[in-house]
Every structure is written in structure tokens, then in C-alpha cells.
Amino acid sequence: MTPRSLVIDTDPGIDDAIAILLALCSPELDLQAVHTVAGNCPLSEATPNAVSILELAGRTDIPVFAGCPRPLIRDQQYGKFHGRGGMGGDVLPPAVGRAAEGHAVVRLIERSLSARARDEKLSICAIGPLTNIAAALSLDPSIAQDWQELVIMGGGLRVAGNRTPYAEYNFLADPHAVRIVLNSGAEIVLMPLDLTHQAMATPARIETLRAAGGRLSDIVVRLLTYWDRGDIARFGEPGGPLHDPTTVAYLIAPELFTGQKMYVEVDCETPLRYGHLVADWYGQTDNPPNATVMTGLDAAGFFALLTERLSG
Ligand code: BDR
Numbered sequence: 001m002t003p004r005s006l007v008i009d010t011d012p013g014i015d016d017a018i019a020i021l022l023a024l025c026s027p028e029l030d031l032q033a034v035h036t037v038a039g040n041c042p043l044s045e046a047t048p049n050a051v052s053i054l055e056l057a058g059r060t061d062i063p064v065f066a067g068c069p070r071p072l073i074r075d076q077q078y079g080k081f082h083g084r085g086g087m088g089g090d091v092l093p094p095a096v097g098r099a100a101e102g103h104a105v106v107r108l109i110e111r112s113l114s115a116r117a118r119d120e121k122l123s124i125c126a127i128g129p130l131t132n133i134a135a136a137l138s139l140d141p142s143i144a145q146d147w148q149e150l151v152i153m154g155g156g157l158r159v160a161g162n163r164t165p166y167a168e169y170n171f172l173a174d175p176h177a178v179r180i181v182l183n184s185g186a187e188i189v190l191m192p193l194d195l196t197h198q199a200m201a202t203p204a205r206i207e208t209l210r211a212a213g214g215r216l217s218d219i220v221v222r223l224l225t226y227w228d229r230g231d232i233a234r235f236g237e238p239g240g241p242l243h244d245p246t247t248v249a250y251l252i253a254p255e256l257f258t259g260q261k262m263y264v265e266v267d268c269e270t271p272l273r274y275g276h277l278v279a280d281w282y283g284q285t286d287n288p289p290n291a292t293v294m295t296g297l298d299a300a301g302f303f304a305l306l307t308e309r310l311s312g
């Protein structure tokens with residue numbers, strides 16, 4: 001098996017950290033670079049957080065490239081639930097190293113073109129605001145064809161928004177970037193809140209992870225425990241939804257997911273619905289599908305995968 005070449009574009013972020021660690025612990029994936037974007041926290045925190053996660057995993061050979069410090073057009077909205085520094089206070093040790101030279105947007109274009117020259121394709125997981133991805137696609141729209149798939153965490157369809165009544169955070173943070181990406185022709189796989197709210201890191205699942213042990217266990221358990229949203233009225237059970245790791249899990253075990261192709265677009269105009277993802281569930285418009293939207297998750301299988309990989 002040749003591992004898939006993967007780039008993760010991220011704003012770490014607690015669930016981002018778990019997604020990166022899952023990729024690092026999975027032989028099916030060859031994580032080639034981590035690109036950072038402003039989102040949950042300012043870029044000046046997101047980038048050292050990414051470096052620190054790679055140091056924790058002993059993978060300082062993987063470069064971190066810093067990307068865009070602000071959204072394309074709208075004013076900046078930071079995340080709410082990740083604590084000081086975007087990583088639950090001091091759960092992560094401070095980074096020792098630094099980001100590599102070069103801008104994430106430029107590096108993404110270069111890596112895409114270099115994959116094309118070798119007749120290969122990249123997999124991309126985009127788990128923060130889509131600013132870097134949209135900027136790269138604006139500079140060179142042809143690179144959409146160099147991606148095997150672009151797996152995005154963002155949006156919510158039948159589930160209410162998590163930052164406004166309608167909008168999910170990543171899409172709210174840069175809706176104009178979402179619009180560019182959705183219109184790019186890339187092979188998009190979308191993990192909306194409808195899917196990620198099934199991936200609840202409950203105390204029982206965290207305990208299973210703790211009991212499985214392993215080198216990363218202590219830090220993963222502390223991150224997940226911090227992530228407990230304490231919002232049973234919303235989620236139906238204790239814990240917090242593990243949004244971002246679903247994108248990486250999809251590349252490893254797509255059989256855990258069910259969904260359908262449909263046309264989706266984002267609202268960049270209406271004040272109350274700003275960042276809202278609208279879906280043509282039943283093909284009622286003439287717009288061809290532009291994303292495979294995942295809505296069903298085998299949650300037990302997902303957490304079994306996480307436990308197996310993160311305890312290895
Ligand atoms: C998304 O927003 C961030 O807080 C999480 O890391 C995830 O990417 C969920 O709405």
C-alpha cells in the first residue's frame with residue numbers, strides 16, 4: 001500500500017490537534033506538511049501550536065508553513081471553545097522549533113504542481129477557515145485537479161450553527177473563501193456539524209482511550225477532557241464533538257461514513273444567515289452537485305479507530 005500524500009490546513013485548536021495526531025499515527029497517510037491559518041486563535045498562536053504538536057509526536061521532519069493571518073474580506077472572528085492559546089491553556093508544551101520558510105499558500109501551489117509533474121495527486125484536509133485554500137485556488141485554479149480529494153470540516157445543514165443560529169464556525173470565519181472553494185471544481189468531501197455531532201468524545205470514550213495507554217495517551221486525554229462542552233441539552237450526552245478528526249478518519253476508513261453528493265452554497269450576504277450553508281438535498285435546482293456531504297457516522301467504529309491509532 002502506498003500511503004496517500006496528505007497536507008493538513010489547520011488552525012490548532014484542540015480537535016485539530018487530535019486530527020493531526022491521528023494522521024501521524026496512521027500508516028495509510030504520509031503527512032507531508034501542516035499549513036496554518038488564523039481561526040480558533042491568531043496565526044501567531046496557531047503556528048507554534050502546530051509545531052508543538054509535531055514535536056510531541058517526534059515528527060519534526062514534517063514542515064509547518066504559516067498561511068493567512070486574516071480572512072479574505074470579513075472581519076476576524078476567533079474560536080470560542082479552545083481556551084487560552086487555542087489549546088486548552090498549557091496542555092501542550094511550548095514549541096521549541098519554528099515554522100519553515102515560505103508561505104502556506106505558495107507551498108500548496110508548489111506541492112500540487114510537483115505532484116502533477118509526477119502524475120500523482122494530493123489529499124488535503126482543511127480543518128480551519130478556508131482562507132489558505134481559497135487564496136491558492138485564486139492564484140492557480142488549475143491545482144484543484146491535482147487533489148484526490150479536499151476533505152473539509154465546515155458548515156451545518158439540518159443542525160443549527162455553533163457560532164450563530166445558522167453558521168458553523170469555520171464557514172462563518174471566512175464565508176467568501178468557502179464560496180471560492182465550493183466553486184473550484186475540486187473533489188470536495190464535506191463533514192458538516194450534522195456528521196461531527198455524532199462524534200462525541202464522551203467521558204466513557206475518553207476513559208477507553210486512557211485505559212488503552214500509549215505515549216500520547218496522557219496529552220490526548222487532557223485535551224479531550226478540556227474539550228467537554230458540558231452542553232447535554234445541545235448534544236444529548238456529555239463531552240464535546242470531535243469535528244476535525246473525522247476528515248482524517250475518512251481518508252483511513254471511508255466505510256465509517258455515509259453521505260450523498262449534492263449542491264451546496266454559502267450565504268455571504270444575509271446578516272442573520274452569514275456563513276450559513278444551504279444544501280440542495282433533493283436536486284431542486286439546476287446546479288450540479290459540488291460536494292459529497294457526509295451525514296452518517298459509525299461512531300463506535302470511529303472511536304475504535306482513534307483508540308487503536310492514538311494508543312499505538
Ligand atoms: C470547527 O471550529 C473549530 O472550533 C473546530 O476546530 C472545528 O474546526 C467546528 O465548528
Ligand code: CA
Nearest residue numbers: 013016127128
Ligand atoms: Ca479547526
